[in-house]
Amino acid sequence: MHRRFFAPGVLAAASVLLAIPASAASSAPGASGIGDPYYPAYGNGGYDVSHYDLRLKYQPATDRLEGTATLLARTTEDLSRFNLxxxxxxxxxxxxxxxxxFATSGEHELEITPKKALAKGSHVTIVIRYSGVPSGEKAYGFTSWHRTADGGVAANEPEAAWWWFPSNDHPLDKATYDVSVQVPDGTQAISNGTLQSTTSRLGWTRYNWRSNKPQATYLATLAVGKFDITTGRSESGIPVVNAYSKDLGDNDGAARASIERTGEIADWLAEYFGPYPFNALGGYVPNTNTGYALETQTRPFYSPRQFAAGSNTQVVVHELAHQWYGDLVSVSGWKDIWINEGFARYAQWLWSEHEGEGTAQEIADYVYATRAADDPFWTVRPGDPGPDNQFHIAVYDRGALALQALRNEIGDEDFFAILKGWTQKYAYGNASVGDFRAYAEQVSGQSLGSLFDTWLFEPSKPVAATARSASISRESVAPAQPKSWRKIAATNDVHDHGH
Structure with missing residues (x-):
């Protein structure tokens, strides 16, 4: 923006400019990215969305999706244009x-120019009418829309929204959702939150879902197909809705034996993390050929392959732990992924203790002892792994090691107080690895910089003396493999998205 100074002889001409509102004169296009160094083009600048209202119609036979998205937002700067x-x-x-x-640019940018510039602090209503075949669209060479024999599914991390609704696609901009989906009779539409109503007319059924707590865009999900749906309540009173594709074949029984324990596992996790933060629970298993699972808010997505070797409560523990660590408290930036994955993995170690199949300490000792110093595992820094290693196994296992080292350093009382207090301090918001360290230091009254640097940021295996000082691998001989290890390792590809 260049400013010019007018001499007295041109004041008359300048007086015309004074009639232009200051916001219009100073407005500029919003940034095409929210500022995340891992994904510079993800999200957008200049506004904050508070609510998405999605009214959709989907035809499974052709994979055609039609929609009207209404976004309620507030500008954070003067805008002449903004992106979705x-x-x-x-x-x-x-x-x-x-x-x-409007116009398109880049891999996934929709540039919108309103008739009038938008002043900072304005409440804005944006309505977009759209259509297309999601399975026919790719960005950066991949798709996050999974075609199935009877429909389609939107589930991926860190991006899934682009294929089914326009959004400010970054965890920093969380919002509430109403998702209304019309599908042919005999087909169901599954989404997040609570089912408000269903209506049928002229061969079509409309499902109306609502998520009434802030939700990151990648945690919004849509699944259309033929499902067997079970309902119930957890002991704590949270309604549970689970959905299983009718063509899961041999994986059907193992999937149900795992996911039907959702209420039990969520209540157990609440003992460590605090009250369950949402008003709905569940999970769904469409017949996709993907191998991963995802913590889609209130209703995790599970691939049938997660149950190919039998029941797998470890994957359910992992995805439900994310309802606190990842969903209730979301990352400030994608480099903070340890806030999600290290804690969900540690929840699996705690579940192993609960099931009598090996303590968290025994698992930590085993991980440390069985990874040689020259294993590339140790070169990945869980506290800032880089976009190529965001879902590397080190973020999970090294990340959980860091938590066991912290637990040993400050003691169980402070450690478990931190796990529960952290989710309350940043509830429904965002936080970073640095925020967690500061909170842990506040609660414990200890300086923890060296510990965090050693276990989260140094690209090498902590030497034996350092590990022993953190009460990791204190034995001179390699520890025995914990009974739960094979079950835990079976979830190693839980977020292996293939791109």
Missing amino acids: DFLLDVGEVQVNGAKAS
Whole structure:
């Protein structure tokens, strides 16, 4: 923005400019990315979304999706233009009731220019009408839309929204959701939160889902297909909705034997992490050919392959732990992924203790002892792994090692107080690895910089003396493999997304 100074002889001409509102004169396009160094083009600058209202129609036979998305937002700067992240074909955009011009750019940018510039602090209503075939769209060479024999599924991390609704796609901009989906009779639509109502008319059934707590865009999910749906309540009173594809074949029994324990496991996790933070629970297993699971808020996505070797409560523990660590408290930036994965993995170690199959200490000792110093595992820094290693096994196992080292350093009382207090301090918001260290130091009254650096940031295996001082691998001989290890290792590809 260049400013010019006018001489007295041109004051008359300048007086015309004074009639232009200051916000219009100073407005500029919002940034095409929210500022995350791992994914510079993800998210957008200049506004914050508070609510998504998605009204959709989906035809499983053709994979055609039609939708109207209404976004309620507030500007954080003066805007002449702003971006959304989206891939499908847009037919019309309105901003505050007036038609707006739009264009596409980059891999997934929808650029919207309202008729009038938007002043900072304005409440904005954005309506986008769109359609397309999600399975036909790719960005960066991949798709996050999974076609199935009877429909389709949107579930991926760190991106899934682009294939089914326009959004500000970064965890920093969390919002509430209403998702209304019309599908042919005999087909179901599954999404997050609570099912508000269903209505049927002229061969179509509409499912209306609501998520009433802030939710990151990658945690929003949609699954359309033919499901067997079970309902119930956890002992703590949370309604549970689980959905199983009707063509899971041999994996059906193992999937049910695992996911039907969702209420029990969530209540158990609440003892460590605090009250369950949402008003709905569940999980769903569509017949996809993916291998991973995902902590989609209130209703995790599970691949059938997670149950190919039998029941697997460890994967259920992992995804439900994320409802606190990842969903209730989300990352500030994708480099903070340890806040999600290290804690979900540690929850699995605690579940092993609960099941009498090996303590967290025994598992930590085993991980440390069985990874040689020259194993590339130790070169990945869980506290800032880089985008290529965001879901590396080191973020999980090294990340959990860091928590066991912290537990040993400060003692169980402070450690478990931190696990529970942290989720309350940052509830429904975002936080970083640095925030967690500061909170742990506050609660414990100890300086923990060296411990965090050693276990989260140094690209090498902590030497034996350091490990012993953290009460890790104190024995001179390699520890025995914990009974739970094979079950835990079976979830190593839980977030292996293949891109």
